Amino acid sequence: MVTMKWLEDNSFPVKNGKCEQLIHSHSFLQEIFTDTNFPMYCFGSQSIEEDNSFEGLSCIAEEEQSILDAVLLSQWEDRMRKGCFRYDVTASEIKAIAGKMKFLSQLNEGQITGHLSKPEGNTLREWDPFAFDCMRQPEELLFCVSSSKKAKSELIPSASVPDSAILVIINVTPVEYGHVFLVPCTTNRLYQFLDPRSVELVTRVAAEINNCSFRVFYDCCRPNRSNVYFQACYFPDPLPVEFRPVDTVYSGGRRGIHICSVIDYPIKTLSFQTTHNLKIMAAAICEICSHLEEKNVQYNLMITDSGKKILLFLQRSFAASNAISAWECGGYFLFRCRYEFDQVTEDAMLKRLSSFSLDDDNFEAVKQLCCSIASKFDS
């Protein structure tokens, strides 16, 4: 498959890959990082791990643009100027669908040229993200993110391969401005399963970008069970799901984990917040996710509110090819045809989301699972 081809042939062979590709990918990465003046963003050690940095609310106006926000936007805009994308996503139309949910829809005609996705119902299906050849187009790799021992976060304009990092790679068929893949990796492998460290790192990315439009997504069902990756882009704020009222499901533990269920929304959704320790919340969410995978419950994650909130969308157990993306769960729908875009109604989208949603009984079970795992980590 195309997916595995990129991964195995070109960059990051899985463990035991003592094949030439390893050397090959190493030299490739070395080349990127040293010769082409490749930027690396290092998290400072003091930023988010401090307990109090997670307080505060989403506010009416944000502060000054952060460094990481500037890095991502500048690199993305640079690639746009160099013509790396298949189309200009800002030329696609967005509108709000009339109704109380304030669903958003986008006419993304550029997607028609994408050869990977098949039409599914009236919205776009998830497409294969690794259908680009990184070897042929090294400029698709924007920069990488890693932790450092320094106190303050900084950008190193040219760096060597870090031991453990997140690669930030453009999606050449973007759904919104700034659309990138966040791919956790260590020197010689990618991740097969969601791990706490990756969840923590991408949440830190969201926190350090500190832009209320920025969202990170994770879809549990990846085509061909490819390696773990996240996606991110700048969406209108808030997304429809964030407008909905919530009910507290769990709170009051020592580590400040707070779980709510979103009410009056067609797809079953839980929201996780912490006032204290991101690391522990990431670990709890990971364990919840691995239980869900075991039970064959499909889910998506959406990190929002500058890393302060993580939403968990719960889908019915279909075949993996038959699940919707996290932004769709959040209320942002993509259309490839003008007629469908013009005809869309809130009712149709409500029906669509509820047809993918986990049922009530299973949702209760998931809530209980979340509470018991949270209380284990939260004590």
Add this chain to the structure above:
Amino acid sequence: MDSKLRLIQQSLNTRYSEWIREALDDLPDNFTITDPSISGHPIVFASRGFLKMSRYSREEVIGQNGKIFQGPKTNPRTVMEIREAIREERGVEVSLLNYRKDGTPFWMLFHMRPVFGKEDGRVIHFVAVQVPISTKQRRNGGVSLSEDGSGLNEVVFGSCRKEVDSDSLLELRRVLSLDSGSKVLDIEETCKASDFEERRAATAFNNILSVLTHCSELTGRLVCGKRCSVPGAGYVSSSLNISLGRIKQSFVLIDPHLPDMLIVYASDAFLRLTGYDRHEVLGHNFRVLNGVDTDTSTLHQIKESIQTEQACTVRILSYRKDKSSFWNCLHLSPVRNASGKIAYFVGVQIEDDCKNRDGHGLSPEMRQLSAVGAVKVAVRTSSISAGSSKS
């Protein structure tokens, strides 16, 4: 910081004359006025009643965003509703849990409405009236009781206000005793205002509006409570103004649809770089930066890039207000709105002789491109129209 304070001063003075603060100080109500066109959407006026209620001094409040009064129990959805109203430039009335300076929370009815410029229909200010919701009535829910309770509040506050100059110590004691009477230890999750409080908020807003309208007659730049004219093409919405305020680079937005390619937004950094005041560049042609030695072929290149809807980067000699010149590395790029159409051109300036990486490792070129990206995100996400897909 000085330049921001100056902007805040001008925000009221140029629109309502210098008498405005005095006139507003005569009103007994609790309210703030904010200006969405200044970076950070700051408070430009806070009434005496508001300061008394929140226990902040005027200096601590002016220039701040309203979020400083929110705290851990403030409902994020309510904050979102307010933000949404600002985005849509309409009024909103919600019960909001705010926090005093000492950290004690209190429920109030938050009644916010935009004030529009009569001549161009753009939002000039937002007025937020804040009526404390008394605890007594919440417990009993009776209308007659609540009217009594709130009426009492008003009397006490009213008398406090009169004493403000003569005996501040007595006033302080009164306020404290009043508060100890209505102190709430357990803050409820939600709270609903009574009809009386809603009426009171509406009346207060009308009184404030009539003062603003009256004072705007003194400057000839009239305001009104309802949008009298549809904003023209040269108009930047409040929400876009607020989003753009985050971007600290020097840049302007040009509206390519207007006959003379006028500047419709100028960032604070642009004003600092060029020495102009905002009103001296808004509505003026981008040519204001040109001078005797500006190369005409470069100007032609800029014009061509706008006509062909392409991005371009040029090095051009520009002039400040004081006629001093600087080499300007200008990057110009089309910016599309949510309909996918070109709404603006953004022009980001960097002064040529300060081309070092900053303390965080960002080069000026990266800063420049990041400003372009940030403007694109801001324009795209703040221009989504509801309902109809007709563009």
